Amino acid sequence: MESKYIPALFEQKLSSFWETKGYFKGVIEKDKKPFCIILPPPNANADLHLGHAMMVYEDIMIRYRKIQGDNTLWMYGTDHAGIETQFVFEKHLKKEGKSRFDFERNVLFQMIFDFVSLNKNIMKNQLQKLGFGLDYSNPKFPMDENIVKIVHTTFKKLFDDGLTYRAKKLVNYCVNCGTSFSDLEVDYEEREGTLWNINYPLRDEKGSITVATTRPETLLGDTAIVVNPKDKRYKKLIGKYVIVPLIGREIQIIADDAVDIKFGTGAVKVTPAHDHNDWEIGQRHSLLHIQVIGTDGKMTKDAGEYVGLTISKAREAVLLSLKEKGLLGEEKKHVHRVGRCYRCKRVIEPLPKEQWFISIKPLAQKAIEAVKKGEVEVYPKRFKKDLIRILDNFIDWNISRQIVWGIRIPAYKCAEMKNEVCQHEKGWFVSIEKPTNCPHCHSEIFAQDEDTFDTWFSSGQWPYVTLQTSGDEMYNHFYPTSVMETGHDILRAWVARMLMLGIHITGKVPFKTVFLHGLVRDKHGQKMSKSKGNVVNPLEVIKTYGADVLRASLMFETKEGSDVVLTDEKMIGMRNFGNKLWNIGRFIYMNRPENREKNTENIDLKPPVDKKKTLEKMEKELEAVKKNYHKNMNGYKFGHVLGDLHAFIWHRFADIYLEELKEELKKGNIDIQNSLEKTFLECIVFLHPFIPFETEALWQVFKGENESILKQMV
RNA sequence: GGCCGCUUAGCUCAACGGUAGAGCGCUUCGUUUACAUCGAAGAUGUUGGGGGUUCAAAUCCCUCAGCGGCCACCA
Numbered sequence: 083m084e085s086k087y088i089p090a091l092f093e094q095k096l097s098s099f100w101e102t103k104g105y106f107k108g109v110i111e112k113d114k115k116p117f118c119i120i121l122p123p124p125n126a127n128a129d130l131h132l133g134h135a136m137m138v139y140e141d142i143m144i145r146y147r148k149i150q151g152d153n154t155l156w157m158y159g160t161d162h163a164g165i166e167t168q169f170v171f172e173k174h175l176k177k178e179g180k181s182r183f184d185f186e187r188n189v190l191f192q193m194i195f196d197f198v199s200l201n202k203n204i205m206k207n208q209l210q211k212l213g214f215g216l217d218y219s220n221p222k223f224p225m226d227e228n229i230v231k232i233v234h235t236t237f238k239k240l241f242d243d244g245l246t247y248r249a250k251k252l253v254n255y256c257v258n259c260g261t262s263f264s265d266l267e268v269d270y271e272e273r274e275g276t277l278w279n280i281n282y283p284l285r286d287e288k289g290s291i292t293v294a295t296t297r298p299e300t301l302l303g304d305t306a307i308v309v310n311p312k313d314k315r316y317k318k319l320i321g322k323y324v325i326v327p328l329i330g331r332e333i334q335i336i337a338d339d340a341v342d343i344k345f346g347t348g349a350v351k352v353t354p355a356h357d358h359n360d361w362e363i364g365q366r367h368s369l370l371h372i373q374v375i376g377t378d379g380k381m382t383k384d385a386g387e388y389v390g391l392t393i394s395k396a397r398e399a400v401l402l403s404l405k406e407k408g409l410l411g412e413e414k415k416h417v418h419r420v421g422r423c424y425r426c427k428r429v430i431e432p433l434p435k436e437q438w439f440i441s442i443k444p445l446a447q448k449a450i451e452a453v454k455k456g457e458v459e460v461y462p463k464r465f466k467k468d469l470i471r472i473l474d475n476f477i478d479w480n481i482s483r484q485i486v487w488g489i490r491i492p493a494y495k496c497a498e499m500k501n502e503v504c505q506h507e508k509g510w511f512v513s514i515e516k517p518t519n520c521p522h523c524h525s526e527i528f529a530q531d532e533d534t535f536d537t538w539f540s541s542g543q544w545p546y547v548t549l550q551t552s553g554d555e556m557y558n559h560f561y562p563t564s565v566m567e568t569g570h571d572i573l574r575a576w577v578a579r580m581l582m583l584g585i586h587i588t589g590k591v592p593f594k595t596v597f598l599h600g601l602v603r604d605k606h607g608q609k610m611s612k613s614k615g616n617v618v619n620p621l622e623v624i625k626t627y628g629a630d631v632l633r634a635s636l637m638f639e640t641k642e643g644s645d646v647v648l649t650d651e652k653m654i655g656m657r658n659f660g661n662k663l664w665n666i667g668r669f670i671y672m673n674r675p676e677n678r679e680k681n682t683e684n685i686d687l688k689p690p691v692d693k694k695k696t697l698e699k700m701e702k703e704l705e706a707v708k709k710n711y712h713k714n715m716n717g718y719k720f721g722h723v724l725g726d727l728h729a730f731i732w733h734r735f736a737d738i739y740l741e742e743l744k745e746e747l748k749k750g751n752i753d754i755q756n757s758l759e760k761t762f763l764e765c766i767v768f769l770h771p772f773i774p775f776e777t778e779a780l781w782q783v784f785k786g787e788n789e790s791i792l793k794q795m796v
Numbered sequence: 797g798g799c800c801g802c803u804u805a806g807c808u809c810a811a812c813g814g815u816a817g818a819g820c821g822c823u824u825c826g827u828u829u830a831c832a833u834c835g836a837a838g839a840u841g842u843u844g845g846g847g848g849u850u851c852a853a854a855u856c857c858c859u860c861a862g863c864g865g866c867c868a869c870c871a
Contacts, residue, residue: 085831277871295871308871341871350871359871418870464800468866471799475867574866605808607864639810639818644801645864647808651820658833659819669830725810725818733818737835744830 083671083783087664089628092779097210099778105148105792106215108155108552110559117147117154118560120545120593121216122568122576123161126223127170127201130208132602132610132648133569135620138633139599139720140567141214145771146715148215148792155560156215157548159222160205162198164537165261168487169425171197187486187532194487195225208621213629213774220552224489224540228551233540234492234514236587241493241512245441245586246481248493248510252354252361253480255433256423257379261484262437263423264536265477266575268430270419279347279411280404282307285323285332291316292411294346296418297356298404299397302329302385303374306352308363311337313348327409328400329386338363355434371434379431393431437482438491438533445582446473452591458581459595461718462643465570469596472574473581481536488534496520496528542579545592566593570600570643597718600645602636607647618648630773631656637772638728640721659728660776663766666736667780670758673747689753693746697757700739703730704761711768724772731765759784767791 084091100106108118119140124130144156171194172182182190206218222229240246253262278298281290291307304326309316320337340363341350354364354371364371374385381388381396388396404410421430450473452458453466460466482491494517496509510531511521519526540547545566549557562584568576577596584592603609604616611617623632634656640646671677689697707730714723739758740747746754763784766777770791781791 083830085829086833293871297871342869346871352871357871359869416870468800471867571866601865607808639808641810644809649808649820652808654833655819658831661833662831665831665834667830672830722810729818736831740830741835 083664083668085665085668087660087776087779089624089630089775093211093213093624093629093775096775096778097213100215100790100792101210101218103790104219105790106144106154106156106217107219108157108217108556108560109153110555111153112559114151114153116560116564117144117152118157118549118563119144119155119565119567120157120548120563121159122566122572123159123222123541123544124205124209125163125166126160126198126205127163127167129204130212130620132618132620132636134209135212135632135636136569136599136602136646137214137567138212138636139597140565141212141633141774142637142720142771143565143567144215145774145792149767149770153559155556156217157222157552158206158209158216158218158220159544159548160202161541162224162487162537164483164488164534165259165263165425165485166537167198168194168485169259171487182486190486211621211624211629213633215774222548222551224537226551229540229547230489231514232547232550233489233535233543236543236583237492237535237539238512238514239587240440243586245444246438247441248436248438250434250436251439251480252356252358252432253435253437254421254430255377255435256426256428256430257377258426258428259423259485260377262433262435262480262482263430264480264538267424268421269424269427271422272417273420274415274417275420276413277346277416278401278413280327280351281409281411282324282327282351283409284319285325287322290409291319291324291335291349292347293349293351295351296416297353297397298400299381299388299393300353300356300374301326301351301400302381302388302396303353303355303372304331304333304351305354305364305369305372306333306367307335308338308341308350308352309335309348310339310341310343313341313343316349327407328403336367338366356432358432361432361434373434375431375433377433377435437480438493438531440479440481442476442478442582445586446476446578448585449473449578449581452581452585457591458593461595461597465573465596465598465643468570469573469578472578476574476578476582479536479579481539482531482533483536484533486534488537489540490534491531493531494520494528495531496523496525538575538579541576542583543587545580545584546588561588561592562590563593565595565597567597567599570598573598598643600643602646602648605647605649605651607645623653627653627657628660628775630660630776633774634659634724634772637721637724639725642718642721659732660773662732662736663769663773663776664780666731666740666762667766667783669740670747670755670762671783673750673755674759675750675752675755678750689746689751693743693751693754696739696742697754700735700757700761703734704764708764708768715771720772724769727765727769727772731769735761735765 124134140156144154148154175181209216254268255262275296277294277296279292279294280298281292283290293307307324319335322335323332324335326333352360352363352369354360354369355373356375372384374382375393376382379393381391383389388399391399423430450470453470460469492514493510493512520528545563546561549561580592608614608616620632631653635648635653636646638656710726711723743754766780770777778791782789
C-alpha cells in the first residue's frame with residue numbers, strides 16, 4: 083500500500099469494475115424492495131458542471147439502498163434540450179457562414195441529430211468519473227422512437243380528454259430565436275426606459291385625453307383607451323371616442339379596474355396584440371386586436387406608412403410625427419422590467435399567435451390533492467408549500483415551439499375545413515400514426531402542424547416514459563419511482579409538470595418523494611457564473627483531488643436543501659480526511675499476522691484487562707454511531723451523516739482507540755487486530771455512499787481484488 | 797406589494813427547548829516508520845438588535861434591522 087491515497091490509481095479501474103460486474107444494472111429482483119431514481123436527464127451535448135455533481139445525492143441514496151439489500155435502479159438518460167441544443171448548433175452553423183434557413187426541415191433535424199449523437203457519450207463518461215452508479219446499459223433519449231410514440235400518445239389522450247386546445251393568444255415571442263416561449267422561459271430585467279405622454283384628440287368635441295406609455299410605436303395597434311371607473315377626472319369621458327394619432331382610427335374610452343389611478347396620467351392606451359395586460363383588457367371588453375409588429379420584428383402592413391420598419395426605427399418615426407403634430411407631451415425617465423429571451427437575451431415581444439395549450443387547472447387540482455394527502459413527500463419540508471402554491475397558480479401551458487429540434491406535434495389540419503365539409507372542431511385532429519385521411523371527413527388533404535413540443539412536455543413525462551420503454555415488467559415493478567432528486571430552481575418548470583402529467587396519464591404519482599438540493603456557491607456566497615469567473619469545473623477538481631473529494635466537499639456538514647459553498651479549503655480538508663482514512667486502513671492491514679515481519683514478539687491472544695475495556699467502549703460507541711447513521715440516512719440528512727462519520731472515524735476511532743491500542747496491535751495481539759479491523763470495515767461500509775472509490779479500494783485490500791463493498795449488508 | 801430562507805468563534809457552517817460544536821485559520825509543543833495531507837495541548841462567542849413565553853431559549857412567539865431567493869405588477 084502507498085503511504086498516500088492516490089485517486090488516479092483507483093477511480094477509473096473501479097468504475098470499469100462496477101460496470102463489468104453489472105452491479106448497477108436494473109434487474110428485477112422480486113423478493114427485494116424496489117428502490118428507483120430517475121436521473122434528471124442532462125443535456126446531451128454539454129459538459130458536466132457542478133449542478134450535475136449535486137446529483138451525488140442520488141448516488142448516495144442508490145448505494146445506501148443497495149447495501150441495505152434493496153432492489154435498486156438508477157435510470158440513465160439524456161435530454162434533447164430543444165431550444166438549447168438548436169441554439170448551440172446554430173452557433174456552429176454561423177461559424178460556417180450558414181443559418182438554419184439554408185436547410186430543409188428534415189435536413190436540419192438530421193444534422194442536429196447527428197451533432198447530438200456525436201456528443202452523447204460525453205455525459206456518460208463524465209458521470210462515471212463522478213462515480214455515479216447509474217444503469218448505463220439502457221440509455222434513454224427523447225428522440226428514441228418508442229419514447230416519441232408515448233409522448234404522442236400522451237398528447238392524443240390530453241386532446242381526447244379535452245385538455246388541450248388550440249387558441250390564438252398572446253405568446254412570448256423572440257424574433258431572434260424565431261419561436262415562442264412559455265412564461266417560465268422569460269427573464270425579466272430592470273431597465274431605464276422613457277414614459278411618454280401622448281394626447282389623443284376627442285372625436286366629437288374639443289380637447290383630448292393624455293395617456294402615458296413606454297411603447298409609443300404600438301399606438302398604431304390601439305383599439306381603446308381605458309381609465310379606472312372610479313377616477314373622477316375621466317368619469318365624463320367614459321364611452322366617448324378619440325382619434326388615434328397618425329393612423330386616424332376611432333376608438334372608445336372604456337373603464338376597467340385594472341387601471342392604477344395614481345400611475346402616469348391614469349389613462350392607458352390599449353394594444354391587445356402587443357401587451358399581456360392589454361390582451362386581458364381586450365378579452366374582457368371584446369376589443370379588436372390589430373397586430374402591427376410581425377414575427378420578423380418589423381412593422382406589419384397594418385402599421386400603415388410605417389410598414390417594414392424595425393421596432394426601434396418605428397418608435398423614432400412615431401415620436402417624430404407626434405412631435406410635429408404637437409401631440410407629444412411631457413416625457414420622463416422610468417425604470418421598469420423588460421422581458422428578455424432567457425436564451426439570446428433579446429427583448430421578448432408579446433405577439434398573438436395560434437398555438438397549442440394545455441388546460442392546467444384540472445391537472446393541477448389532482449396534483450395538489452396528491453401533495454396535500456402526502457402521496458408525494460417533499461424534502462426539505464418547506465418546499466411543500468411552495469409546490470402547492472406553484473401548482474395553484476399554474477396557468478395554461480403553451481406547448482408549441484417554432485423550432486425544428488424537438489418532437490413534432492402529431493396534430494393535423496384538415497384542408498376541407500375551409501369548405502365547411504369537415505365538421506371536426508377547428509379542423510384539427512391528432513393521430514399517433516401518420517394518417518392517410520381525415521378521420522372525420524375522410525379527406526386526404528391535410529397538413530401536419532409545423533411546430534414541435536416544448537422540451538418540458540417530454541421531460542414532464544420522463545419517469546414513466548423511461549420505465550415504460552424498458553418493458554411492462556420494469557414499469558410495474560419500479561413505478562411509481564421512489565425519489566425525484568433535483569434542484570429547487572426547477573420545482574416549477576419540471577417537478578410540477580411531472581406531477582400533473584404523471585398523475586393524469588398513469589393514474590399514479592410519478593415519484594413518492596421529492597428531494598431538493600440547493601445551489602453551489604463560491605466562498606463569498608456568490609452564484610457561480612462565467613461572467614464572474616468564479617466557476618469551478620468539476621472535471622478539474624476530479625483531476626486535482628479525485629471524485630471522492632469533490633463529492634465529500636459538496637456534502638460535508640451541509641444542511642439538506644441549502645446552498646453549498648465549495649472552497650479549496652474544504653476540498654483540502656476532505657482530501658486530508660481521505661488520506662487519514664487510507665492510513666488507518668494501512669496501519670490495521672499491515673498489522674495483520676500474515677503481513678507482519680516474522681521476528682515480532684510472541685502473539686498474546688488475550689488483551690490486557692484495561693485494553694479489553696477500551697475495546698468494549700469502542701464497540702458500544704460504534705453501535706450508537708450505527709443507529710444514528712441509519713436514522714439520518716433515512717431522514718435525508720446526508721451532510722450530517724458525513725459529519726458524524728468524519729468525527730467518529732478520525733477523532734474517536736483513530737485518535738482515541740487506535741492510539742490507545744497501538745502498542746498492543748504492534749505486539750501482534752490478534753484479538754485487538756480483529757476487533758479494529760471489524761470496526762474499520764464497518765466504518766468504510768457506512769462511508770461508501772459518500773466516498774465510493776476509496777472505500778471500495780480499501781475493501782478490496784482487505785477482502786480481495788474481486789470483492790465489492792456493494793455486496794455487503796449492514 | 798406577497799411569500800420563503802438566512803443572520804452562531806477571524807472564515808465556512810452544524811446544533812433547533814436542557815451547561816454553545818466542527819472544519820479551516822491562530823498560539824504552544826511534539827517526528828527512530830500508519831498518516832506532517834500527522835499528533836498533543838490551548839485561545840476565541842452577552843448565538844444581528846429589542847421584547848415576550850418557560851424552571852430553562854441560539855432553539856418557540858412578537859417586533860425591528862441587514863442579506864439572499866421566488867412570485868406578481870409596473871401602461
